[in-house]
Amino acid sequence: MKFISLSGNACKPCNAIKFKSTLVMLDCALDTTTSMAFLPLPLVHSNHLSSLPNWTPKDVKDPQLENEFKECCGRVFIDSAPEFCIPETSTINLKHVDVILISNYQSMLALPYITERTEFKGIVYATEPTLQIATQYMEEIVKYIERTPKSKQASLWKKNYKHIPLVVNVDTAHNSKPILWQQMYSTKEFNNSLAKVKVIGFSEQIDIFGSLHAQPMSAGYCIGSCNWTISSNHEKIVYLSNSSTLTTHPKPMDHIPLRNADVLILNNLSQTPHVNPDSMLGEFCINIGKALQIGGNVLIPCYSSGVIYDLFECLALHLEQSGHLSVPMYFVSPVAEHSLAYSNILAEWLTSNKQSRVYIPEEPFPHAALVRGGRLKHFKSISLDSFNTEFKTPCIVFTGHPSLRFGDVVHLIELWGNSSNNLIVFTEPDFPYMEALAPYQPLQMRVVYCPIDTSLNFSQANKLLRDLRPKNLIIPQCYTTPPPFLKHRTDLVIDCEATIFSYKRNNVIKLPLKRSFERIDIDSDLASNLLPVQVRPGVSIATVTGSLLAKDNKFKLQVLSKSQIHELSSESPTHTLPPVHYTWGSIDLQLFMSLLSKAGIYDAVIDQNSNGCVVHIRSHETVVEMEENSTTIICDSNSIRLLLRDMISECLKRV
Template identity: 40%
Template sequence: MLDCTLDLFELLNFFPLPLVYSERLSSTPFCELNNFTSNEQSENNIFREIIGRILIDSLPLVRIPETKLVDFSMVDVLLISNCFSFLSLPYLFEFGFSGKVYATEPTKQLGRQLMEELCEFLYRLPTPSKNWRDESILQSLPECAVKTLTDVNSWKSFYKSDDITSAISIVQGISYGQKLDLFGSVQATALSSGYCLGSCNWLMETKYSKIGYVSSSSTFTTHPCPMERQSLLSCDALILSSLTNAPSANPDTMLGELCTKMATTLRGGGNVLIPCYPTGVVYDLLECLHTFLDNAGLVGVPVYMISPVAKNSLSLANIYAEWLCEAKQSKVYQPEHPFPHAEFIKSGRLKHFPNIYGDLGNVYQTPCVVFAGHPSLRCGDAVHFMEVWGSSSKNSVIFTEPGFDYLHALTPYQPLNMKAFYFPIDPCMNFFVANKLLKELQPQVLITPTDYLPSAAQTQKDTTCLQPEMPFYGVKRGSVVKVELASKYKKIEMTSELASTIFPQEINPGVMATSLSGLLTIRSGNNKLHPLPHPKPKNLWGHTNAQSLIEALKEHGITDIVLDKKNNQDIVQILGGKASVCFNDGETIIQNCHDEKLRLLLKDMLLRQLIQL
């Protein structure tokens, strides 16, 4: 199994979880349920309606991976590509998974930080989980809600801290280039993908097949090790997924516009909120901000990173130097911290806090820049800042995560006076880069989501889709695709007992050959050839010819020999017709020989012309 991503997009269907009581949020009207009495309505005040959108006022749920399509108890190995593809791991154990899990060490640790942060956001305040999935309630909702609330019975509450600890304990850390022997049948290798700290693509090799899995990957020069492509050349099959969620947005351009809007806001006396994850792009944003504030004359502006895992995340980034690009690795030997945020913290310009309580109140000053979660604006400390700063047009909220629709994220905060900007920064490959990569890698077969492939209305030069020049398979959610690989061979191991019976013979100058018969056994993907209980006779190799037979007969004292040629056949007449040997193309026949001693003599002379293999 490759990756276990968690679908967090459903969080947008829920009402925010404020850290302190919010009169404005609490006064958001409830949705009127069709065919419900006033008493029934008051008992089921679960859905709030704002600007035509229905939000569920209950503990948020998430959509877990497909459970009907896959029997997780049959999965032997799970290979994880990056920390964002890690979040469903605790759920797999509920459905019988007991296999091995492999991930790079940064992926393991940063994935844990993401799990723990969201767990803390959702459970640090008591929030009732209401029974809103009753069929009678769902059918009474307006049509706009019915369209967005699909397959709700597959949504589940987020796991708890103990589940995280249990899941992380079985993950085995690996290094780039380390070859994993999976049950003797597959060899898996993690290759740097260039997306985030410790992220990787996977190369899976059998004896005669080579399969590549390219997940979230980037060719931009940022903090991770650059993408390794050489090992993925000429795969028998290439699985390509997780291209950018913002194909038309160049990350460098977005970063420049973000800095411009940030400077305008700060110079106007306003504050800037950046809802974000505690790892990934945030490291590059902090590095850029460090330089930008200096150059913009905004040295005195404080920057706050608020997350339950902020301290751990910032520390881990500087600990895993060997997983960074060469430029950052070299700083370790100078010695310097790979990321400038360490100096940023040391100087007091960047401060991190686990939450908005306690020490933050002692140093908090405005105008400032705040990095806080969650990017969905449905939980976490970002909810508090939206409430505090939302009424002033001086302030700005800047969205950089493309995984959430920012307009939907802002819905419960309307009407909103603070300015909102959307500058998606997604370093993953876009279609143009992916098409170049496919031309470079030249896989025999491509497997990719159907949404990435061109539709009937798109042209060959369209840059908003893949343009594969090799055979491809499109995959839809819930579908099963059978892929035929071109491999025709299997590796077979020969036992030493069988090998000792083989004696190759030279059949041509420099060419040795032998025949081989054995008993083939197949067990756990390994093929082994054993000796036969009753060995078969050996095979013969070579050609017989008339001239060699005549010379052998003469050496034996038989000189009454006549050579005739008829219809492209050589016929040797012996002793006045007592016997004859007919040499056809690929066939030699002893004819008219009634003398048994002579027949055996002729047979022996002909066999001497051949090689026994």
């Protein structure tokens, strides 16, 4: 088995495994952190962004580079449409990839780059919620970027990126070279890509060309998220990604089928393993309450699905208890309406508590009631007349994108950034918040960082691994040492009794998992003629002769046809018909001597030795050496040799 790493970012995975002549890709996440190196895309003309001075690298004398960079408070940004770090497309030939298995909607955003811009011809599998929510994610980010097009495209900087002090460190292990970065795909590309996805349910088994079987198991991280088991008849591989043992809104994690794997691939652990999501949720509500008390507005950069549903629920309750019931909450996104509506028709993918509400009948999530009551209002954009009509302050606005490089959040930061009464709260751990705010400085509005990541932390992962007991474990190299900002926390590493293999981007790992056995189905007519013989208590054997049919990596033993028997019975030197019986066991010496006497041989003498015995037949100058595992006849006469061979055969058991 081979493991191929196509992404170095442990939280934006894309890997492949090659086993039994099958190439399987595991996730195809898009690393959007590279967008931090670019200047934000404002909805309307921005005085601040347009007034930023140009910047030219001192060590590079190219006047054309001067128009590609802007400087803000000592930080350098690329003045162009954002580009993203896609999975490696050169490490493997993507036209040989048989299937892509998707674990959750966040790990699917790079799919159009693979299905529409390469020779990929395989099949993509994902759960229904994963497909639908990924569609919303892709639609949102594409619309954000397409509605604020850049008149120019910077590209010369990619030849000299090492001399440019960008916000993003492009030399880190998880980033590919900027020459491989690409701009966002089009609406047509992502629609064509998602049309190729086949929907699958939890525990549903799919056949991969007869070689392997794959099953998705609930991961408990987000709606529709799953872990995958990939198995043959004798080997088992587990892919464990973005899982959670916490009680939130998704269906709980199903870990029992993940036990005793030959190989377990682990990634996507919590990006903030040192903080507790519950305590962060409490701080989130408290800080918002304080801002509202002084008449400030609250801005929450967020994704359009996932944790946002829990934020709505907890914040609405907190506002009610703290006397801020009249403060409106706005959810602004091109897919806001779809996100709110779709989440309430996914009862079978939620916890049993939320499932039970459907039968009352009530919506699984309380945000439906908040919308009906007017406390939560949703809009496609802040530029709409309907938003301006409903808008009042102080208020709370949930909008995207969390990178702060595109979306309605760009305009709202400029609108509210000059007042210290206003507050921006970061809950998504994907982007370092100080770097996200860098192009907006100087900024007066207060900043609070409350990262809420419900993925497994290192302690939970190590506990789970002790229960799962894999033989071999594959993890990103960053999981073998503490995080750079917490070097003293030696507990923030993966510690497992299994044999551990670590990887970086573009690594290929050969694993000690080899094909030892194959399963063969026996034709019913052939099976009915088998005559098992007991060789010891509880163990019986039988000989079988048939024709082996191999088709679609499945094997079947069938009855020999008459033409096959005729061919094998011919005198062709390359074909022989197997014997009807096989002998086994120890030679019965008493029976052998009796058979010699019946054949008129009376001068046989037995000599015992440490290896067995030797029978001397002087009249025919013949010696028969009998050892534990072999019998040798030494004789000049072919007729006597054949006679003795048949006698020895009669003295053995047959099967």
